[in-house]
Amino acid sequence: MIEFSHVTKIYKKTFTAVKDINLKIDKGEFIFIVGKSGAGKSTLIKLLLREISPTQGIITYNNQDINKIRKRSLAEYRRKIGFIFQDYRLLPKLTVYENVAFAMEMICAPSKNIRREVPLVLSMVGLSDKAKYYPDELSGGEQQRVAIARAIINKPETVIADEPTGNLDLETSKEIMKILAEINRRGTTVIMATHDREIVNFFQKRVIELKSGIIIRDTRTGGYEDEPEED
Amino acid sequence: MNPKKIKYIFKQAFKSMWRNRMMGAASIGSVTAVLIILGFVLIVVLNVNNMAMVAKETFDQIAVYIAEGVDEDQIEEMGKAFREIDGVMAVAFQTKDYALESVKKDWGEDAILLQDLRNNPFPDTYIVQLTDVSKADEVIAKLQTFEGVERVRYYQDAVNTLIKLADFVKRFGAGITIVLLLISVFIISNTIKITVLSRQREIELMQYIGATNGYVRGPLILEGIMLGLLGSLVAILLIMLGYSYTINYLAGRYVALISGMSGYLVGVEMVLDDLIIIFMTIGVGIGILGSLVSLKKFLSI
Numbered sequence: 189m190i191e192f193s194h195v196t197k198i199y200k201k202t203f204t205a206v207k208d209i210n211l212k213i214d215k216g217e218f219i220f221i222v223g224k225s226g227a228g229k230s231t232l233i234k235l236l237l238r239e240i241s242p243t244q245g246i247i248t249y250n251n252q253d254i255n256k257i258r259k260r261s262l263a264e265y266r267r268k269i270g271f272i273f274q275d276y277r278l279l280p281k282l283t284v285y286e287n288v289a290f291a292m293e294m295i296c297a298p299s300k301n302i303r304r305e306v307p308l309v310l311s312m313v314g315l316s317d318k319a320k321y322y323p324d325e326l327s328g329g330e331q332q333r334v335a336i337a338r339a340i341i342n343k344p345e346t347v348i349a350d351e352p353t354g355n356l357d358l359e360t361s362k363e364i365m366k367i368l369a370e371i372n373r374r375g376t377t378v379i380m381a382t383h384d385r386e387i388v389n390f391f392q393k394r395v396i397e398l399k400s401g402i403i404i405r406d407t408r409t410g411g412y413e414d415e416p417e418e419d
Numbered sequence: 420m421n422p423k424k425i426k427y428i429f430k431q432a433f434k435s436m437w438r439n440r441m442m443g444a445a446s447i448g449s450v451t452a453v454l455i456i457l458g459f460v461l462i463v464v465l466n467v468n469n470m471a472m473v474a475k476e477t478f479d480q481i482a483v484y485i486a487e488g489v490d491e492d493q494i495e496e497m498g499k500a501f502r503e504i505d506g507v508m509a510v511a512f513q514t515k516d517y518a519l520e521s522v523k524k525d526w527g528e529d530a531i532l533l534q535d536l537r538n539n540p541f542p543d544t545y546i547v548q549l550t551d552v553s554k555a556d557e558v559i560a561k562l563q564t565f566e567g568v569e570r571v572r573y574y575q576d577a578v579n580t581l582i583k584l585a586d587f588v589k590r591f592g593a594g595i596t597i598v599l600l601l602i603s604v605f606i607i608s609n610t611i612k613i614t615v616l617s618r619q620r621e622i623e624l625m626q627y628i629g630a631t632n633g634y635v636r637g638p639l640i641l642e643g644i645m646l647g648l649l650g651s652l653v654a655i656l657l658i659m660l661g662y663s664y665t666i667n668y669l670a671g672r673y674v675a676l677i678s679g680m681s682g683y684l685v686g687v688e689m690v691l692d693d694l695i696i697i698f699m700t701i702g703v704g705i706g707i708l709g710s711l712v713s714l715k716k717f718l719s720i
Contacts, residue, residue: 237627260632262629263626263629263630263631263632263635264629265629266626266627266628266629267628267629268629269629271627271628277620277623277624279620279621279624290628291628293423293424293427293634294625294628294629294630294631294634295628295629295630295631296421296424296631299423338628342628342629
């Protein structure tokens with residue numbers, strides 16, 4: 189479904205962020221992309237979101253070269269992917285409900301559907317009783333759950349999360365992970381970049397490890413304990 | 420487009436304009452400045468062209484002023500000789516008294532001012548009608564050689580000067596207008612840039628979500644349009660007030676000297692409709708262009 193073939197990204201002609209990446213991700217997989225900061229995790233995600241283009245190589249999504257998508261069709265492509273940020277990126281002046289509904293409004297979903305879907309998704313992430321709260325009235329874990337609800341409200345095929353538990357403690361992180369696992373169980377491909385070893389070890393999913401822009405490990409199910417010097 | 424989207428676009432555009440009102444005022448001011456200069460140029464060119472046209476119709480002839488003290492026989496001789504010149508179609512004599520009377524008639528009530536004249540300041544004049552304008556120079560040269568001719572006035576010269584003047588104003592005005600136009604586009608694009616930056620998180624989020632283009636670009640383009648439109652409305656108001664004031668001022672002050680003025684100057688109401696359309700189109704155009712320049716640069720994700 190997603191395929192990187194010989195993908196290299198060089199910034200400013202000198203800094204090689206990722207080098208000769210070959211990667212195949214099937215529909216319905218749950219994948220951890222791990223590595224230290226600077227290893228190339230974010231570059232990989234940005235490439236996949238087509239925020240940046242590769243210097244070399246081809247990235248395909250459903251057999252379509254994503255770098256051949258025209259600018260006007262980019263929005264359509266991005267709707268196939270729900271993106272979760274480390275810092276939640278909720279709109280502070282909107283309530284929980286409105287933040288989630290925002291994603292539907294932005295793609296011109298009918299009001300009827302919005303009124304039907306938003307409560308369902310909020311209940312899935314366990315925030316039904318907080319619908320009228322504003323982001324700054326919520327804990328970090330709750331804010332991230334709102335962000336997840338927003339990412340999945342338009343039923344994307346793939347969810348990409350960039351360090352979604354980076355700002356959270358272990359217990360809260362596990363709750364977040366449970367939700368991501370549930371999303372995956374319902375058939376959505378989940379790609380998660382993290383350097384949180386405990387989380388990765390706890391879940392035992394496919395792990396792709398990057399080091400200095402190169403894939404040094406791709407394990408079907410596994411942990412992330414090989415490099416004890418990791419922070 | 421659904422009403423929700425329109426509401427969102429308008430709400431965001433107005434919010435940004437208010438939040439960013441200093442830059443907005445600068446943008447509106449720059450559009451107003453461009454359009455006022457443009458309007459000034461247009462009005463001057465229009466009037467000069469109009470004057471030239473009116474003058475052409477009235478003065479397609481040569482006036483030969485006869486020197487003081489030339490006696491009637493001599494004048495008659497001159498008339499005959501003038502008729503002989505190649506290129507002359509007709510010659511008519513106008514006495515100095517006739518000239519004074521006709522001026523008095525033109526001035527109407529203000530003719531009282533002329534009552535105290537001790538001497539008639541107007542010369543006896545031959546009006547020479549040409550067969551062909553192209554022969555003007557030749558004929559004038561010949562007329563000037565006659566004794567007793569004080570001065571030869573050919574109004575075509577004045578007409579040509581007017582046309583040249585209009586041409587100069589046109590070129591000069593076009594140059595300034597283009598420079599100011601670019602400056603306005605730049606200022607508006609900067610205003611929109613500030614909006615993009617102040618809403619950066621929201622706009623980025625929208626791009627990640629895959630928001631339709633209307634949601635992302637709509638408010639920004641609308642903001643540019645509104646700024647351009649407001650600038651053009653201010654310019655229309657100022658130009659119209661300024662122009663009608665100027666016309667009234669000239670009419671009030673110089674009515675005696677240029678009594679036929681209404682024929683030479685183009686009235687406010689004559690240009691109003693066209694000016695409104697031109698200004699609004701250019702204003703909106705500058706706004707859209709400014710927005711697009713900014714969007715191209717700053718909507719990078």
